[in-house]
Amino acid sequence: MGNEELVIERADLLEVTEPSAAEDVNWIKPFEFLRLQPRTALVILNQSIGAINLLKIWGNTELHVCADGGANQLYDYFQDPEARAQHIPQFIVGDFDSLRTDVKHYYSDRGAVVVEQQTQYSSDFMKAALVVRLYFLLDSVRQSLYDEIDTYNGLAEMAEKAQASNSEETTRIYYLGGIGGRFDQTVQSISQMYSMNESTPYIQQFFITNDDIIFLAKKGKNYVSYGNKNQFHTSTLPCCGLLPMGNRPVVLNSYGLKYDVENWHSLIGGKVSSSNSVAGISGFYIDTSDALVVNIEIEHGCL
Amino acid sequence: MGNEELVIERADLLEVTEPSAAEDVNWIKPFEFLRLQPRTALVILNQSIGAINLLKIWGNTELHVCADGGANQLYDYFQDPEARAQHIPQFIVGDFDSLRTDVKHYYSDRGAVVVEQQTQYSSDFMKAALVVRLYFLLDSVRQSLYDEIDTYNGLAEMAEKAQASNSEETTRIYYLGGIGGRFDQTVQSISQMYSMNESTPYIQQFFITNDDIIFLAKKGKNYVSYGNKNQFHTSTLPCCGLLPMGNRPVVLNSYGLKYDVENWHSLIGGKVSSSNSVAGISGFYIDTSDALVVNIEIEHGCL
Numbered sequence: 155m156g157n158e159e160l161v162i163e164r165a166d167l168l169e170v171t172e173p174s175a176a177e178d179v180n181w182i183k184p185f186e187f188l189r190l191q192p193r194t195a196l197v198i199l200n201q202s203i204g205a206i207n208l209l210k211i212w213g214n215t216e217l218h219v220c221a222d223g224g225a226n227q228l229y230d231y232f233q234d235p236e237a238r239a240q241h242i243p244q245f246i247v248g249d250f251d252s253l254r255t256d257v258k259h260y261y262s263d264r265g266a267v268v269v270e271q272q273t274q275y276s277s278d279f280m281k282a283a284l285v286v287r288l289y290f291l292l293d294s295v296r297q298s299l300y301d302e303i304d305t306y307n308g309l310a311e312m313a314e315k316a317q318a319s320n321s322e323e324t325t326r327i328y329y330l331g332g333i334g335g336r337f338d339q340t341v342q343s344i345s346q347m348y349s350m351n352e353s354t355p356y357i358q359q360f361f362i363t364n365d366d367i368i369f370l371a372k373k374g375k376n377y378v379s380y381g382n383k384n385q386f387h388t389s390t391l392p393c394c395g396l397l398p399m400g401n402r403p404v405v406l407n408s409y410g411l412k413y414d415v416e417n418w419h420s421l422i423g424g425k426v427s428s429s430n431s432v433a434g435i436s437g438f439y440i441d442t443s444d445a446l447v448v449n450i451e452i453e454h455g456c457l
Numbered sequence: 458m459g460n461e462e463l464v465i466e467r468a469d470l471l472e473v474t475e476p477s478a479a480e481d482v483n484w485i486k487p488f489e490f491l492r493l494q495p496r497t498a499l500v501i502l503n504q505s506i507g508a509i510n511l512l513k514i515w516g517n518t519e520l521h522v523c524a525d526g527g528a529n530q531l532y533d534y535f536q537d538p539e540a541r542a543q544h545i546p547q548f549i550v551g552d553f554d555s556l557r558t559d560v561k562h563y564y565s566d567r568g569a570v571v572v573e574q575q576t577q578y579s580s581d582f583m584k585a586a587l588v589v590r591l592y593f594l595l596d597s598v599r600q601s602l603y604d605e606i607d608t609y610n611g612l613a614e615m616a617e618k619a620q621a622s623n624s625e626e627t628t629r630i631y632y633l634g635g636i637g638g639r640f641d642q643t644v645q646s647i648s649q650m651y652s653m654n655e656s657t658p659y660i661q662q663f664f665i666t667n668d669d670i671i672f673l674a675k676k677g678k679n680y681v682s683y684g685n686k687n688q689f690h691t692s693t694l695p696c697c698g699l700l701p702m703g704n705r706p707v708v709l710n711s712y713g714l715k716y717d718v719e720n721w722h723s724l725i726g727g728k729v730s731s732s733n734s735v736a737g738i739s740g741f742y743i744d745t746s747d748a749l750v751v752n753i754e755i756e757h758g759c760l
Contacts, residue, residue, distance in 0.1 A: 277732075334637050336668045337752040338698020338731035348726030365639045395641020401724050403704055421704050423651030428641035429580075449640040 160416040166391055170410040170434035173377050179439075180372045184360055184450060185380045187328050190214045194326045195286040198224035198243070199279060200252055201331030201339075203231045204364045207454045211328055211362065212241055217289055220261075221282035222248025224331065229257045242266055245285050245299070247309070248278040267300060273307040279332060279346055284309045287354060290325050291316050322356040333361045333368060344399055344447060351445055366393075366449045371440045378448065379437035391431035396440065397447040398422060404446055410438025463719040469694055473713040473737035476680050482742075483675045487663055487753065488683045490631050493517045497629045498589040501527035501546070502582060503555055504634030504642075506534045507667045510757045514631055514665065515544055520592055523564075524585035525551025527634065532560045545569055548588050548602070550612070551581040570603060576610040582635060582649055587612045590657060593628050594619050625659040636664045636671060647702055647750060654748055669696075669752045674743045681751065682740035694734035699743065700750040701725060707749055713741025 173179040186194065188210070196215040200223030208231060212218060220228055220243045232238035242261055246253065247269040262268050271281045288295050288309065295316050303309065332343035347359050351370050361368040371378070391412060398404045403421035408414045412431040420426055432438060432450060440446065476482040489497065491513070499518040503526030511534060515521060523531055523546045535541035545564055549556065550572040565571050574584045591598050591612065598619050606612065635646035650662050654673050664671040674681070694715060701707045706724035711717045715734040723729055735741060735753060743751065 333640065336696060336698075336754060337636065337666070337671050337750070338669075338696065338700060338729075338733070340643070341698065341700040341702065341725070341750070342729050342731035345725045345727070345729045352726065363640070366641075368640050393639060393641065395639075395644065397641060397644040398704070399644065399702065399725055401701075401704065401706055401726070422644070422648045422702055423655065423704065424648070426641075426645050426648045428645035430641070447640070447644070451639060 157417055159418050161418070162414045162416065164410075164412055164414055164433040166412070166433060167435055168410055168433040170437050170439070172379060172437060178375065180374065180376045182358065182369060182371065182376055182378045183380070184367050184369055184378065186326060187211045187214050187360075187362075191326070192216060193290050193323060195219060195289070195328070197221060197279075197282045197286065197327055197329045198228050199282075199329060199331030200224050200227060201335045203227055203330055205454050206330055206362055206364060208330070211330070215328060217245075217286060218243040219245045219247065219282045219285050220266075221278040222246075222250060223252030223254075224278075224282075225257050225261055225266075226252070226254050227331065229254075229260065239264065245269055245282075245289075247271060247281045247285050249274070269299070269303055269309065270305040271303075271307060271309055272305055273310070275307075276310065277342065277346070279329075279343065281309060283327060283346075283350060283357070283359075284313055286325065286327050287357065288312055288316065290323075322354075325357045327357060327359050329359065329361045334363045334365075347447075348400055348445060362452070364454070366451045368447060368449045371442055371446045371448050373442060373444050376440045376442070377437055378440065378450075380432075380450075382436055391433065393429055393431050393451040395430060395449050396420065396427040396442075397449065398426065398444070399447050400444050402444060405443040406446070407441040408439060410434030460720055462721050464721070465717045465719065467713075467715055467717055467736040469715070469736060470738055471713055471736040473740050473742070475682060475740060481678065483677065483679045485661065485672060485674065485679055485681045486683070487670050487672055487681065489629060490514045490517050490663075490665075494629070495519060496593050496626060498522060498592070498631070500524060500582075500585045500589065500630055500632045501531050502585075502632060502634030503527050503530060504638045506530055506633055508757050509633055509665055509667060511633070514633070518631060520548075520589060521546040522548045522550065522585045522588050523569075524581040525549075525553060526555030526557075527581075527585075528560050528564055528569075529555065529557050530634065532557075532563065542567065548572060548585075548592075550574060550584045550588050552577070572602070572606055572612065573608040574606075574610060574612055575608055576613070578610075579613065580645065580649070582632075582646065584612060586630060586649075586653060586660070586662075587616055589628065589630050590660065591615055591619065593626075625657075628660045630660060630662050632662065632664045637666045637668075650750075651703055651748060665755070667757070669754045671750060671752045674745055674749045674751050676745060676747050679743045679745070680740055681743065681753075683735075683753075685739055694736065696732055696734050696754040698733060698752050699723065699730040699745075700752065701729065701747070702750050703747050705747060708746040709749070710744040711742060713737025
């Protein structure tokens, strides 16, 4: 590989070898929500669930948390009272400026733990992510989530005490909402994804929207795998993008995209790889000089 | 103003004096689409128009351009054939990989100029912005938009020839679509807004989504005015955000927001001002060390 900036057009179906165990690669599996996996959480934020295949994601995740008005969205998603009653989140967390009283009672009557957190130094999004982190940290910590928690900022205090724990196995959070509504919320979500990538790098985060799944590739070499790309999309190659949103230009190398790049300098206001697509049959590589936002198109109807 | 980083909570209705003619301030009027103005264009991109008040924006803009499949969206927006026939764009431009044949014929039969541009070095978005730029540059240039144009990259060649022109009065483009769908397209739209802010700074760009209006504040001092904020929103203070997407952290000062900032260091992964709101009765100031994305909430039902 020279120093020249290149774009290389690939065949639609490219054989890409997965990394060996010896290689230092960040392996990302965005489509694990298509089957039941341990240490996975669904976080529902306050935005319409729309065409997203909620039942599939719900059924394949271990923990379900609603952030404040996210509980309203879950409630309203179901027309059928029986289906609604079968989908009770374990936790509802937030300052409750948007949670409806009827919804709060409906879920707490059916076993949801309602964790009020009034601090304004953290968003509902961050509070929900904290619940997930504490839930999967240690059994003893998990247990304390069911005790009385200080309603101002008790979760963050619990997290501080639990810092010493080394139970930091890979954990996956799938967020519904947070991206695609009001633009300040979209950018805040991306910002918090970058922030958590620094503070809790073992937590992989995925935003699932009506159109795509959005996640971070870490600085260095990443392998994004999906078993077989036919599983998440049918008619055409799924679109994707490499999106440098981390405060500085990046240099990118990829292998397994329709338009692979080499030594490619990418920045906002300059070159951004969008409307690219996934060519690797079961995965692709991205090497990036800084953490990078990646999205892959989803057709929910095909899941 | 010291060097300390501050957040200052304001009253809900704050008197903010508009800048004097002598001051070097970039004056932004995002809500000019609420009344008929010269040198304004509506560009419709290929994304569902949804709840956006299209008729209002259409009626108040001088030029209407569809980017490729944006024409399908315009066509499908109207149920009523009579209303559809009353809203014919002057131009449809793109490589036409998504424009439906029936839609193309419908509009060209009714006077729309269909400009095929096959180059893949420019997006449909950029091609539409080029049409707007050429249309408002000089009468002679505008006239040539109705002549035969080379179907590969003729628009860009025309623009190159017209560089010498100094008819660069403030021009406003309102985009429908481009933000809120697939995330690579969202980020590409933002990237192109930053890019055009460099190449054609006299063109002010606004993305109108279902939820908000999104635009750039330039490096330095900006005044964002809206006549009277009651005109675009009723019940609560309109939300807004200051979003540092230009490849580096910024230092911000504001006056006229619910949570004003002073010497505030903002970056993705760090502090981002979101869920802020507009407090200035008719406008607010932002001073930024680099171009900055700003959004203000809109309730289309209230327009």
